[in-house]
Amino acid sequence: MEFDLSWLLLGLPLAFVLGWLASRFDLRQLREENRRAPKAYFKGLNYLLNEQQDQAIDAFIEAVQNDPDTSELHFALGNLFRRRGEYNRAVRVHEHLLSRGDLNRTDRERAQHALALDFLKAGLLDRAEDALQRLEGTPFEGQARLALLAIYERSRDWPQATAIARKMHDSQQGDFSTRQAHYLCEQALARAAQGDLEAAQTQFEEAMVSAPGAPRPRIELARLQQRRGDAAAALATLQALARQSPGALPLAAPLLIELAASTGRQAEVAQLLAEHYAQAPSLDVLDAIVAMETAAGAAGGAPRDWYVRHLEKEPSLVAAAKWLAQERLEHEEFHPQVQRALDQAAKPLTRYRCAACGFEARQHFWQCPGCQSWDSYPARRVEEL
Numbered sequence: 001m002e003f004d005l006s007w008l009l010l011g012l013p014l015a016f017v018l019g020w021l022a023s024r025f026d027l028r029q030l031r032e033e034n035r036r037a038p039k040a041y042f043k044g045l046n047y048l049l050n051e052q053q054d055q056a057i058d059a060f061i062e063a064v065q066n067d068p069d070t071s072e073l074h075f076a077l078g079n080l081f082r083r084r085g086e087y088n089r090a091v092r093v094h095e096h097l098l099s100r101g102d103l104n105r106t107d108r109e110r111a112q113h114a115l116a117l118d119f120l121k122a123g124l125l126d127r128a129e130d131a132l133q134r135l136e137g138t139p140f141e142g143q144a145r146l147a148l149l150a151i152y153e154r155s156r157d158w159p160q161a162t163a164i165a166r167k168m169h170d171s172q173q174g175d176f177s178t179r180q181a182h183y184l185c186e187q188a189l190a191r192a193a194q195g196d197l198e199a200a201q202t203q204f205e206e207a208m209v210s211a212p213g214a215p216r217p218r219i220e221l222a223r224l225q226q227r228r229g230d231a232a233a234a235l236a237t238l239q240a241l242a243r244q245s246p247g248a249l250p251l252a253a254p255l256l257i258e259l260a261a262s263t264g265r266q267a268e269v270a271q272l273l274a275e276h277y278a279q280a281p282s283l284d285v286l287d288a289i290v291a292m293e294t295a296a297g298a299a300g301g302a303p304r305d306w307y308v309r310h311l312e313k314e315p316s317l318v319a320a321a322k323w324l325a326q327e328r329l330e331h332e333e334f335h336p337q338v339q340r341a342l343d344q345a346a347k348p349l350t351r352y353r354c355a356a357c358g359f360e361a362r363q364h365f366w367q368c369p370g371c372q373s374w375d376s377y378p379a380r381r382v383e384e385l
Contacts, residue, residue, distance in 0.1 A: 074096070074111075075110065078093035078118070085121075087118050087121055087122035090114075094118060098112065109135065110140075112131060120151075128147070132147050145167065149161055149165060153367075156186070158187045158190075159187070181207040181208075181210045181214045182367070182374055184207035185204065188203035189220065192224060192227075197227070197228055204220055205217075205221070213244060213245060214245070215244075219241065221237050222234040222252065225237060226262075231262035234259050235265065235269070238252050238259065242276065249379075250379050253288035254284075256269050257288050270292050273288050274289060277289060283383070290303045290322075307319045307323035321343055324339065350382070354376045356368060357370045
């Protein structure tokens with residue numbers, strides 16, 4: 001049977017025409033889809049700028065459905081869900097991104113970081129910890145370590161916090177020596193509570209080596225030495241505190257009085273307090289001086305005169321109230337009522353205030369209970385700030 005070339009000549013143009021029509025149809029469909037995706041995307045941005053988050057989410061979902069390969073839309077959608085507190089939906093979006101095999105390394109690391117933030121915001125600390133540890137060696141490593149540090153502090157896992165702080169310090173992400181000293185102090189206090197005083201003292205000494213200028217290790221060590229019956233060593237520790245961190249001496253003033261009585265070195269301690277007060281007047285140091293002179297049996301109202309001299313330096317309702325507490329008034333029968341009113345007015349002024357968040361407390365904290373900042377409480381009362 002002979003092959004007819006005329007059929008071939010007729011078939012080639014026909015095949016070309018059919019191919020051209022098919023390509024035109026595909027291009028038209030692709031253009032239509034591409035027009036729909038940017039339109040939904042820009043509509044979502046418009047809603048977002050107008051703070052209409054519900055409508056923005058609907059628009060982004062539409063855009064993602066039209067173009068599921070667009071990772072940027074997934075990130076935008078996940079961030080929107082997180083901002084709205086819909087953490088489960090944010091987690092699903094970012095986990096879907098991580099499950100894609102075609103995702104490049106940069107976007108994969110970014111999705112891992114976003115997933116860790118979702119878990120953090122949702123309060124799922126164990127899952128957040130696992131997600132953050134996966135960011136080691138990525139551009140998000142520094143942020144991940146800071147977040148891990150916050151998790152370990154919040155859960156009071158001081159050994160883990162110490163390890164992370166040491167990594168950050170060694171990689172020059174900042175000076176974390178003082179924070180490491182706090183972690184050692186926390187561990188030492190736990191050991192002391194269990195009765196292991198020797199191990200606690202060792203950790204306090206390690207903290208002093210870690211941060212020589214930090215006041216907390218010396219104050220805590222002095223308390224431990226007093227508990228172990230070594231008042232002389234405790235006094236020497238606080239004398240070193242006065243040299244290394246004189247601004248923190250008001251925090252140790254009550255303990256100094258006790259150690260002076262235990263060692264019989266009242267004159268030496270009184271001179272130390274007086275010298276410190278002359279350089280930096282402080283209500284706590286002032287109270288310590290008055291208490292020591294009163295215990296020593298100073299004549300007349302000599303101890304109370306310190307409060308008057310303090311008022312000459314700076315106005316202080318607290319000092320005035322303490323001076324008036326022992327003053328004889330013309331109408332003595334009204335003295336208790338007046339004194340109660342003065343004490344009530346002065347009470348807020350004797351608190352400590354966090355410099356980071358303004359949280360006030362009656363006692364001094366090394367870590368703020370409000371914002372979790374370390375060393376944010378000055379060693380001075382509210383009235384002295």
